[in-house]
Amino acid sequence: MSSDVIVRNVSRRAFLSAGLKAAAGLTLSLALPVQAKVGDAGPGLAGTDKAAAELAPNAFVRIGADDRVTVVAKHLEMGQGTYTGLATLVAEELDARWDQVDVISAPADAKRYNNLLWGAAQGTGGSTAIANSYEQMRRAGAAARVMLLEAAARIWGVDAQTLSAQDGRVFKPGTGLSASFGELADAASRLEVPVEVVLKDPAQFRLVGHPVPRKDIAAKINGSAVFTQDIQRPGMRTAMIARAPRFGAKLKSFDGEKALASSGVREVHAVPSGIAVIADHFWAAKTGRDVLRIEWDESAAFDAGSEAVFKDYATLLDKPGLPARSDGDANEALKDAQGVVRADYRFPFLAHAAMETLGCVIEQQNDGSVDMWYGAQMQTGDQYAVSKVLGIRPDQVRIHTLYAGGSFGRRANPFSDYVVEAAEVLKASGGKTPIKLVWTREDDTRGGWYRAAYMHRIEASLESDGKPAAWRNRIVGQSIVAGTAFESGMTRKGVDVTSVEGAATLPYDIPNLRVELHTTKLPVPIQWWRSVGSTHTAYATETFLDLLAREAGQDPVDYRRALLGESPRHLQVLNLVAEKGGWGKPLAKGRGRGVAVHESFNSYVAMVAEVTVKGSGRYSVDRVVVAVDCGVAVNPDIIRAQMEGGLGYGLSTVLESEITFADGAVRESNFHDYTVLRANQMPEVEVHIVPSAEAPTGVGEPATPVIGPAVANALSSVTGKRYLQLPIRRA
Amino acid sequence: MYELNINGASHRVDAPADMPLLWVLRDLLGLTGTKYGCGIAQCGACTVLIDGVAQRSCVLPVSAVGDGAITTIEGLDGKVGRAVQSAWEALSVPQCGFCQSGQILAATSLLTNNPTPSDAQIAEGMSGNICRCCTYVRIGKAVRKAADDLTQGAVR
């Protein structure tokens, strides 16, 4: 007799009650402490759930009678692989078959789907998705597994302790008793959800640590993956906004007659960020927008050029700033020192330039509530901001999070800028039709919210043995968090920690170390950009360290090693990359190697870059060897992909990308002048992952800041020059 | 009124003459696998095949399409296309995925015209298509794999 038959019969008899649908699945609402942090409890959870007062329901896994396991992802999938990572954690503890697992995105709900590292807000960023979910998702899967085992035990009349689960089935070893998860789901759905579960010993992991295939691949190679642009709603119209050419300009007057006469244009409205054209489709909206006549009041608008900005910043480099770190007395030590080494760095504004331009679909319902479809990265903030515009409650803003065609920080706007715009357009048009707000590439490139421009000055003196005796790093630039909801949490004694991260956290053993910040104000809107402060601090500190090594006549790897006594994880990736990258091996003439090591978001990355310098200063980056320590490697293939992509993203800014201003207007507009890395510029990449049992940390950002200094150091090794400014167009 | 031959079927569309094929596909016909990335022939997100050759649909007015056979990602079939898609899957190429329809069609066009490209020819041939997630390492390997699979008869 087949065990399937037993299960079906017994389960129907024992558990099906009238009025319950046979297809009812198992949806677990798990009670979890809101403040749970990774590391609270390792394998074996006993005793960690005592904060009963803070318990809130969560829902992350569903198992259907059809044997499908659906993982509800609370984080935005923007390419970093989080759907796969979250599902891996659930499936691991559930003992599901990987191919029976589907992933859907969670509805916006700060109570159930908050980022555990952010308190009561749902959102994705700071490379926190796996870090904050590691235990939460594992518990979700483990609880479901316990219930399935218990259901089988009751059906079979045996002790649950004697049962096992594997590959989507529960069985009693040595008996032939076996049932699929789908067959047990209904029965299990009637059981109590366990409050405490025992997690696997990592030694038993079958999925975590293995390169399981991504869950989003099929849809992304056959064109069926749905992005914001792809949403069609009945009666929907497309909106485009003409924005001011200079930041800080205000609308004086506009004439929409010609636009309204343009084919397919339905409405023209003034909205807070400009003039909105509402039309039948993209082409009609764009054609209509092109013939708008608008006068702007630019009396208070930004009117400077990039050079003037840097000139102002350079004068601040001469003045002491607010201290962000002070060990020993660097000022005193530098005052009397001989042969102080000094370098001034400058970093331009940068656009995120995700492949998918910004956009948002919004639809109003009869009760005034709205549905929104887009690649939402900060659902809770977006709900709040939209609710204010429309005069409704945040829970009346239902967000359907879609795949995002990249973000790199841009979609996590602290003011929900483009989401609010969609709501403003909807409001201006009276909410009568669904609206798809689209940004063109030009809108996206010129729309601000850039990585801010920064300058650094680093000065150092050396001991007689060549080690740094004193190091002073002054940083000048705008604050990302000033004026945002993040300001109080991310400012320490007047210092925006995102402006100095990577510099104030310098891992090297230097007795007199001082880091200072000047926070500037400009009307140019700025925002986090993949790896945030490290985008500039890693470059300045790691190229400067090479300058010191050269000054001391020492090998850059040895020089760092001697200073990393207090930073074993930095040292480990450095040693690994030096070994794998063939550090010290001879190279052909014109070729060079450079090294850099940096921690961001608690992940440690070191790189050795190989370059070739050709005639007239042209150069290529040929090969990059990466060593990364991100704790437990949940999916090694995704980690590799993020190292490849992350360093490629950073390499664009080394080679060519920059946003510049002329008379207050952004010069660049599209990929012909905001140029980015292309296939023929991509180096070979080799990634080595440090085996680790530490809690997992993020991999979306930490590769990005390391490539710049590795390449610059490699170029310096060939040319002997300093590279104090990005991009480096000529070696 | 234009009559377009898309993925083997005939479609009649009422569109202004200057409307790029991209928006006809996306906004009038609901074929949203073809993406907008720049609108000025810089990024390749809008790549479609016309008579087997990669074209930028964002700068191709519908009036200039004529009776060419248009293939979008939704209709990609044939030996080369299937080889490219399966290599893409085997190497987990996509990250955000937004550029990938264009990448896959560009790769299909490349291998159709040159079944045995060198690595340098692959890098050059694919450099018209931007990937902001910088999946270029895997794109290169996947085109190589598709070429090898095709020459070794591993694809049906």
Ligand code: FES
């Ligand atoms: S959208 Fe056509 S090339 Fe970019």
Ligand code: FES
């Ligand atoms: S996969 Fe994201 S742009 Fe290519």
